[in-house]
Amino acid sequence: MIKADNVTVLFRNGFLKKAFKALDGFSVAVEEGDVFALLGPNGAGKSTAMYCFLGLIGPDSGRISVAGRPPFPGSGMFSEVAYLPEEPHYHLYLTVEEAVKYYADLFGKGIGRQKVVDAIDRVGLTEFRDLRLSKCSKGMKQKVGIAQCLVTDPKLIFLDEPTRGLDPITVKEFRDILIEMNKKGATIVLNSHVLSEIEMICNRVAIMNRGRVIAQDELNRLRGLNREVYQVELDRSDALPAFIEVIMKTQSTVKGEIPCDLLKDFIQFADVAGLKVYECSLKKVSLEDAFFSILKDGE
Amino acid sequence: MFSQIVTNIKVNLIFYRRNRLVFVASLFIIFMLVLSSIPGLLFMTKSKHVEIIRLVFVELSRFATILTAGLGLLFMSHHIRSRSIKMVFTKPCLPETWLLSGFLSGAIVCFSLYIIIFLLTSSLFFIWDVPFQWGIFYMTVNEFLQALIVFSYMTFLAVIFHPVAAVFFAFLFQEGVLYYGKIVLSSGIKAYNAGILTSVLQFLKVIVDIAYLVLPSFKPFSAEMSKVYSSLRLTDAEWDYLFLAFGYTFFISALFYLLSDYFLKKKRLI
Incomplete structure (x- = not known):
């Protein structure tokens, strides 16, 4: 057109x-x-x-x-x-x-x-x-x-x-x-x-x-641009895998982000380690986030 | 295309009617006209009636020409500077169509003005019981044609210049001024028969000669028509020159229409 x-x-x-x-x-x-x-x-x-x-x-x-x-x-x-x-x-x-x-x-x-x-x-x-x-x-x-x-x-x-x-x-x-x-x-x-x-x-x-x-x-x-992540909150553990990017630690829990494609690994890890998962939600990237990120990359 | 021309003409006439600048300018010119005519009208003798009618006609024509020039300038500069022109050109309306409507609107207003002038001056013959002179008709047609030349010229200047610069240009580069320039330069060349100054003057004269040839005459064949302007008698009218004036006006208007169109398209209309 x-x-x-x-x-x-x-x-x-x-x-x-x-x-x-x-x-x-x-x-x-x-x-x-x-x-x-x-x-x-x-x-x-x-x-x-x-x-x-x-x-x-x-x-x-x-x-x-x-x-x-x-x-x-x-x-x-x-x-x-x-x-x-x-x-x-x-x-x-x-x-x-x-x-x-x-x-x-x-x-x-x-x-x-x-x-x-x-x-x-x-x-x-x-x-x-x-x-x-x-x-x-x-x-x-x-x-x-x-x-x-x-x-x-x-x-x-x-x-x-x-x-x-x-x-x-x-x-x-x-x-x-x-x-x-x-x-x-x-x-x-x-x-x-x-x-x-x-x-x-x-x-x-x-x-x-x-x-x-x-x-x-x-x-x-x-x-999207492969930047979407899962936001997770689980029981505190000192042996977290490297793919969990820790954002915040409290006395009992850990909050972090994991890449979408590693969700299965995360579930497996929590299951094996016997850790309770309190939150696991998809954190969508807004256009605003994408816009600023692309502009920054462009510069 | 015809319906678009009619639509544009209607809107242009609304523009003229509602434009405060046109209104104020008209009031001012009429005021000045009345002010300058009153003494003549009050203290005249019976024998001076025809002369007064002639003067009134000339004054009114001058007013109409100035107003028409202003209309051309205002029409184009307003639409370009307010950028409303882009609302027209983002519709299936070609610049040629819009421009033609603009020229026709100007011609309509100008025509109306000269009908009023003709009726006003004609009525003076009846009011003062003076035998009607058809020379007035001849002069009205000629003045109308001259006003059209001025309108086209000013419309064109408004496409390429800022309105103030356009007025300045029109005043500076006109037939009379250039003719005077030619005479002064010729005298100068004769007086200084050699040296650099003569070369400079000769160069300037070439430029002035070219400008004199290129720029339009606002009063074509004025010398040939002067008889009827002084006597108001139709028997003194040179009809051939009126037809020539008609042809000249048509040619000049068409030329400035094409030039305006060319430069308008070259402009970034944003």
């Missing part, structure tokens, strides 16, 4: 200043039906990558294709694309309804007023329909952005920090909308700093740093 191959984007501030590489050999592949997240610290190049996908920035080198074609502004490719920008760069002189209608009309599909009204209603802006965007709060503008994504039944959705400025209720509703759209077949590409949000909806993640993708995989695999 989307393919970026060794893309480099340079930003220059003035003629004499040295160019800054916003993307440096950026390569990524998004399959149809994915909910794909670009993850990374500030300045990693996530938004730049998204602008490249949208054709708003042309790469200095490398290739990008979206639905098999190189993207360029306003092309036919966009008839099945929805984009929610990070900053509310909307036509602020329009009212909520005018803006959603305008963006819908640009598709030239003859989208009726009712569909526009329904989309506005769905994001909870019905009573602010006639309010100019310049007078709307940031959260309301973000909802307008969501509404304009909803009216066209897109097949490919680009979301740049989609839940920024939204209240928790709207975040939940928006998440449900995205999951519903994905079930209907939409491919979603998003970038976000909210790791819990990504864990909830994404199936694939690319972790970026300094313009490069340093890890890219299925979320479950990326989160």
